Amino acid sequence: MVTLKNSSEIEKMKAAGEIAITALYKARELIKPGVTTFFLDEVIRKHIVASGAKPSFLGYGGFPASACISVNDKIIHGIPSREEILKEGDIVSIDVGACYKGFHGDCARTYGVGEISDNAKMLIDVTRESFFVGIKKAIVGNRMGDLGNAIYSYAEKFGYGVVEDYTGHGIGRALHEDPGVPNYGTAGRGIRFQEGMTLAVEPMINEGTKDFYILEDKWSVMTMDHKLSAHYENTIVVTGDEPVILTKV
Ligand code: MG
Numbered sequence: 001m002v003t004l005k006n007s008s009e010i011e012k013m014k015a016a017g018e019i020a021i022t023a024l025y026k027a028r029e030l031i032k033p034g035v036t037t038f039f040l041d042e043v044i045r046k047h048i049v050a051s052g053a054k055p056s057f058l059g060y061g062g063f064p065a066s067a068c069i070s071v072n073d074k075i076i077h078g079i080p081s082r083e084e085i086l087k088e089g090d091i092v093s094i095d096v097g098a099c100y101k102g103f104h105g106d107c108a109r110t111y112g113v114g115e116i117s118d119n120a121k122m123l124i125d126v127t128r129e130s131f132f133v134g135i136k137k138a139i140v141g142n143r144m145g146d147l148g149n150a151i152y153s154y155a156e157k158f159g160y161g162v163v164e165d166y167t168g169h170g171i172g173r174a175l176h177e178d179p180g181v182p183n184y185g186t187a188g189r190g191i192r193f194q195e196g197m198t199l200a201v202e203p204m205i206n207e208g209t210k211d212f213y214i215l216e217d218k219w220s221v222m223t224m225d226h227k228l229s230a231h232y233e234n235t236i237v238v239t240g241d242e243p244v245i246l247t248k249v
Contacts (some may be wrong), residue, residue, distance in 0.1 A: 002170060002178045004196035009103065010237055010246070013055050013172065014035050015104030015200055016053060017246035018236050024107060025249070026172065027067070027096075033088045035116050037069040040094065041080035048098045056097025056104050056175045068095040068108075070220070075163060075212055075229040077219040088114035091124065093231040097175055100225035104175045106200040107247035108233035119207065120228055123160065127205040127230035130154045134183070135201055135236055138243045142193050148185025155183075161210030163229075166221065168202040171235055193238045198246070201205040202233030 007011065023117050027040040042144035045066035048055045055066035063079075070078035070093040071086065078093070086092060110124045134151035152162050168181030179191050183203045208227035215222060223229050236243040 001182050002191070002197065003172055004194055005172055005198050005237065006196065007173070010198070011195070012101045012103040013105060013237070014246045016100035016103050018249055019048055019051040019053045019100055020096045020249040021106040023098065024094055024096040024109060027086065027094055027112055028109065031086065031111055031113055032094060033086055034085050036082055037071065037078070037080040037084040037086070037092070038082040039056050040069060041065045041067045044096055051098070051100070051179035053098040053100040055094035056099045056106065060175060069093070070229070070231070072228055073226040074225045075206065075221040075223060076166060076231060077221050079217055079219055086113045089116055090228065091116060091120050091228055093229070095170065095231065095233065099203055102173055104171050105235045105247050106171055106175065106233060107235060108231045110201060110230040110232065122158070123205065123207050123230045126155055126158050126160065127203055128232045130203045130205060131232045131234065133202060134203065135202055135243050138193055138199065138236060138238050139202070140193055140195050140238060140240045142180065143188060144179060144190030144193070147201070148190070149187045150180045152184040155203065155205045163204035163206060163210050163212065165212065166204060168200045168233070170198065171200045172198050195239055197238040198235060199230055199238065200233055200235050202231060204229060204231050229242050
């Protein structure tokens with residue numbers, strides 16, 4: 001069931017969103033060769049807790065950390081680890097959720113570690129841009145397929161693989177609510193956008209094939225061809241005009 005949020009609920013989601021993105025930006029400042037993904041997760045958890053919020057992912061379905069941190073060919077759901085040390089040229093996707101006053105905010109970014117290749121930079125830029133191309137369609141009266149189609153068509157032009165088996169989602173009192181927000185679709189199809197719909201829109205774009213497999217840790221989603229993958233996500237609220245980004249400072 002899709003729930004529409006009123007203005008006081010949206011205010012709480014904005015507060016949750018600010019906490020989540022601020023935690024993510026704190027981690028971004030510390031990314032450099034030699035740092036572990038465990039350390040970045042600690043920084044994120046401490047900021048969320050110090051803000052009076054809860055890390056949305058910690059314990060969700062048994063997930064053991066506050067952030068999902070996915071390096072290079074890991075698409076999503078990477079488990080931060082003391083053994084995982086970032087090195088020059090890596091790209092690192094950080095996905096953060098915070099729950100504040102009963103409402104969630106969810107966001108993700110991919111960053112380079114030190115100097116990265118031009119190919120890696122382009123993948124990160126196209127993934128980010130595909131989000132903005134997509135949300136331009138998330139306007140009252142348009143349909144979900146308009147958004148998915150816009151993201152897919154944009155990323156595909158670069159020869160990239162758009163991940164289909166994992167999607168964005170409605171968000172609010174629950175981290176994952178209806179509707180699903182696929183990064184593909186047919187324009188003019190799908191449910192209609194309504195004012196007050198809150199959605200986590202999150203293109204996951206692969207340098208090569210969209211195919212993936214899951215590691216023995218049961219979480220980490222890897223590209224089948226071990227080429228790079230990037231992720232960009234914000235929580236938005238649908239309005240009569242362009243949507244408002246709630247995971248913003
Ligand atoms: Mg999400």
